[in-house]
Amino acid sequence: MSDTEQQPEDFHFPALTNGLDYLASAVDSLSGENGQPKPRDLKYGVLHLQAAVETLLKARLEMHDPALVWWTIKDYDERKHEAGDFKSCGVPGALKRLSDTVKIESVIDPEEASLTELANLRNRLTHFGWKDTVVAVQARTIPVLDLLVGFINTDILPHVDQAEEALSAERQMEQIRAGFKHLTDFVAHRMEALQGELARREHTTAACRSCRQFAVVLDGGANDLTCLLCGRQYGTGEDAAWEFIGSCRHVSIQDGGGDLNACGSCGSNAVIATPTAHSPERDTWICFACGATFEGICEFCDQAADLVADMDMCRDCYASRLAKF
Template identity: 75%
Template sequence: MTGAGQQSEDFHFPALVNGLDFLVSAVGSLSGDNGQPGPRDVKYAVLHLQAAVETLLKARLEMHDPALVWTKVGAFDQRKHEAGDFSSCGVKIAIERLRDTVQIESKIDPEDVSLRALGSLRNRIMHFGWKDTVVAVQARTVPVLDLLVGFINTDVLPHVDQPDEAWSAERQMEQLRAGFKHLTDFIVLRMQALRSQLDRYEHSTAACRSCGQFAVVLDGGAHDLACLLCGKQYGTGAEAAWEFIGSSRYVSVTQGGGDLNGCGSCGTYSVISTPLANSPEEDSWICFDCGSTHEGVCTFCDQAADLVPEMDMCSDCYEIRLDNF
C-alpha cells in the first residue's frame, strides 16, 4: 500500500511488449506447475494466446503505418488512435495487410487452420461454454506458438528501434523460448509413446478434432472411437464422421439434407473426405466405421468405391449403364 503523498507505480506496455506479455503468460499457463496445468490455467492460456496473436500482428502493422491497424484505413485519426477510440481490423485482415502492404517474410496464411482453431476455442470459452482435455488444448496451441515465435524473430524484433523496448522484448523472448520448448517436448514425447499403436495404421488414422494430432485410428467397426493422445471420445464410426464434418444426421435430415455417403466395403453410411496420417496435405475418402479408403464417391449411387477410370461411377453402376445400351 502506498503512503500519503506517494504514487502507485506507473506501468507502460508498448504494443510489442504487451503482446509478448500475453504470449509469455499463455505459455506459462499451458506448462503449469510441474507440467500439470489446471482447467483455469488452460482457459486463460487460450484467452491470452488469442490476445497475443491480435496484439503482435497489429504491433507489426503499427511499426509500418498506424493507419493499417484501423478497419477503415482512410479514416485514421492520430488523436483517436492514441485514445483507442476506433475499430481495429481482425486477425485475417491484419495478416492480409502484413502480407500485401508490409510484405513480411513470414508465410502466414490468413486462413491458417491453427489460427482459426484457436479463434474457435476462444469463442467457445467466451460465449458457449467449453469442455475439453488439457492435452488437447496444449497440442492445439503448439502450432500457433510456433507460428508466432517465427514471426517475431523474423519480422518483428529486427524492426524495433527503441533500445529499451528491444531489451524488454528480448528478455520476454528468453522466457518464451524456454517455456515453448518444454511444451513442444512434452507433446513430442506423448506422440512417441503412442508410436507402437499408430505404426502401420497411417492409411486409416485421422486428425483429432480437439487436439489436431493424427491419433484417431479408424480400424474395424469400433463403437468407442477415441483420440489416443488427448482421449476425446467420438462414439461409433457414424457419430465420429458426423462430428468431423460439424453436424449430425438429425440436423442434416431435418434441414432437408441427406445421410453420409455409403461405404462400398461394409455398407454403412459413414464415409467422409478428410486428411489422413499418410497424406496430411490432402483429403481422402474413408469409412469411419470399417476404416476402408476409397478413390471417390459414385455420382449415381452415392457409394464410396474404386471408380471406373475417367468415369465418376463405380463398376456396378457402369455395368448397369452398359446393360441399358
C-alpha cells in the same frame, strides 16, 4: 526537463513488447513445471495466449499503418488512437488486412480453425469454466503457438527497425521458444504413450481438428469418434466427416452442395478425402463411418470405390457398361 519527461519509462509498453510478454507468459503457464500446470496457470495460459494473438496481429498492422488497427479505417484519429479510445478490428479482420494490405508472407486463413477454437476455449473458460483435461488444453494450444511463432519469425522480427527493440524482442523470443519446446516435448510424450492404442491403425487414423495430432481412430462405427489425445468429441462417423470438411449436411444441402460421397462398403454418406497417419502428406479417400479407404470416387455412380485402372469408374459401373455392348 518538464514533469512529463520524468515519468518512469516502465509504463511505456509498446504493442510488440506487450504481445511477446503475453506470449511468454502463456507458454510458461501452459507448460507448467514438468508439463503439469495447475488449473489456474492453465486458465491464464489460455487467456494470455488469446491476448497474444490479438496483440501481435495488431502490432504488425500498426507497424504498417496504425489506421489498419481501427475497425473503421477512415475514422482513424491519432489522438484517440494513442488514448486507446477506439474500436479495433477483430482477429479475422486483422488477418484479412495482414494478407490483403500488408501482404505478409505467412499464410494464415482468416477462418483458421485453431484460432477460432482458441477463442471458443477462452470464452468457455471465462463464462462457464471447463472440464477438459490438462493435456487437452495443452494439445489444442500448440497449433496456435506454432502459427504465432512462425508469424513472428517471418513477418515481425525482420521488420523491427530499432536495434534496441529488436534486441529485446529477440530476448523475449528465446524464452518463448524454450517454453514452447517444453510444451511440444510434453505433448509428444503423451502421443508416445498412445502408441499402443494407435499402432497398426495408421491407415484409419485421421488428424484431430483441434490438436492436429493423428489421434482420431475411425474404428468402424462401434463408438462415437473421439480424439485419443485431446478428448475432442466428434459424434458419429457421419457427423465427424462433416466436421472435418468444415460444413454440415443441413447447410450443404440448403446451398445445393448435396450430401457427402457414399461409401461403397457400408453405404453411409461419410466419405471425404483427408490425410491419414499412414500417409500424412496426401489425402486418402476414407469413410468416417466404417474406416474403409478407397482409391477415388466413381464419376458414374458417385460412390467411393477402387477404380478401374486409368478411369474414374468403379468396377461395377465398368462391368455394367461392358455388359451393354
